[in-house]
Amino acid sequence: MTPGGPPLKRRALLVGGAAVLAGGGAALGAGLAARDDPVPAAPASFGAETVPFHGDHQPGIETHPVQAHAAFVALDLRPGSGTADVRRLLRLLTDDAERLMAGRVPLGAADPELPARPARLTVTVGFGPGLFDAIGRPDQCPPIIRQLPEFRTDRLDPRWCGGDLLLQVCSDDAVPLSYALRRLVRDARSVTTVRWTQRGFNPARGAEPEGTTPRNLMGQRDGSANPVPGTPEFEQAVWVREGPDWLVGGSMLVLRRIRMELETWDDFGRAGKEMVVARTLDTGAPVTGGLETDDVDPRMVDGRGIPIAAARSHVLQATARTEGEKMFRRGYSFDDGPTTDGLPDAGLLFAAYQADIATAFVPVQARLAESDLLNEWITHIGSATFAVPRGARPGEFIGQGLLGT
């Protein structure tokens, strides 16, 4: 810290604000106004923050704002695994998750410094079709989890698809996340093998005011229309309300690996980019005006009677048209590039939680596959679906209602 830090910061912010104003245009005033305190306090350390493990719902779904780092790991049960094996596995994962999320080492581990500052570490567990088959309960697998329709634009690579069991591990700090992941997988590997691992990131915590919608690698605010955790709209969209006890209060997860053609996107004009999505790049506000939180108005026309938002724009096609279509996107960027040829290998880990994939993701993605201007720059190359059990109560392991004790 240098002396006189705060004034410097203030000046830098003012200058930055002016620069944005100059380039921003009409929608910007609203965006700035939403940030009521232009001079943030010195960043507080958030390493000690924890998320409760127990509850009606698993952690890592309504945990808000979304943490900065994520790892999604799909595990496959080893051939011959049965109910007793899965039960032992889930008991171990539950015990580990609970301790790690509280900032403690797993049983038998001796490095308390590594998990000591979990930075809102969460562990979320999902069940794929193979798990239900292995335990002799195929009837308990929601049909849509077993068989997601193929979409016209899919270019799925098997290496990013499927899985018997999902671990989603998130944290604001990549170090405790890494430790948690290695300990969880260590305890899982006697019963499972790793099918794939996908790591993602969002803007660092504190880089923008808390609550700012994360920016993806195309530069868009991604998730502007998301239901807000804690609201009735969110509850309705995300949690399963009817079904077996182990699933009520749970959710369904679609994880799609979406490659972005960033090379061509970068060279595409700014006006075009905003037309394709129907939201502005700077604030995420609709091109038809208003705030980021507003919907795009498909009926608004310009002076010549031409709609301002293109009918095939991404947001107009993606916006839920029924209550059942609503879902909660908890996406992360991935960047595994550059390739040996110097090209980007990056995109979005589209992770969407919803009460019913059949009524939400399926019709929305069908519409996007059919007609979305953004399709020229994005390709779905991975796909996996999981039933996400409800939260564990004290003394339970995750999915205990399905596996029995």
Add this chain to the structure above:
Amino acid sequence: MTSFPVRLALLGVGLAAATTLVGCGGSASSATPPPATAAVAQTAALTVTDAWVKAADGGMTAVYGTLTATSAPVTVASASSPVSGRTELHEVVESGGAMVMRQKEGGFVVQPGSPHTLAPGGDHIMLMDLTAPVRAGDQVEVTLTLGDGSTVAFTALAKEVSAGEEKYEDGEMSGHESGSHG
């Protein structure tokens, strides 16, 4: 559901408070509950937390955890488990330049306010002549008999630890790890 699990859970709250859940300032809607699969055992005299047992295909293995005396000094005189034919309370001491383990004379004495840690390289409960494999994720029942004849039952979660970290040789019981645990 009977009230038994509820009672255990409630007791577990006190238990968690008694031990060291450091810096977990979570915003849980209820008090910090005990870990789902960890030991939850209680009498008025002694609690056992963070109990785990090393997975083993057969032969012998060890149980670890934290013993806390709730109000007065407590002596753990012996232990037993359905998975072992013979159970002993062990300590690890230096003898002739090597770390060796042996039965602890007089058992484990636990003082209030000073939790007694059973850990690799230190005091532990030896399960010998295993009657069945102890597989990772299993829950192993262990019963402690205290100096006054009362018993404390708890459950230890089986975990796999690296080969070589703990080695028990038949008879000699040497080769306990080389003191890397601080």
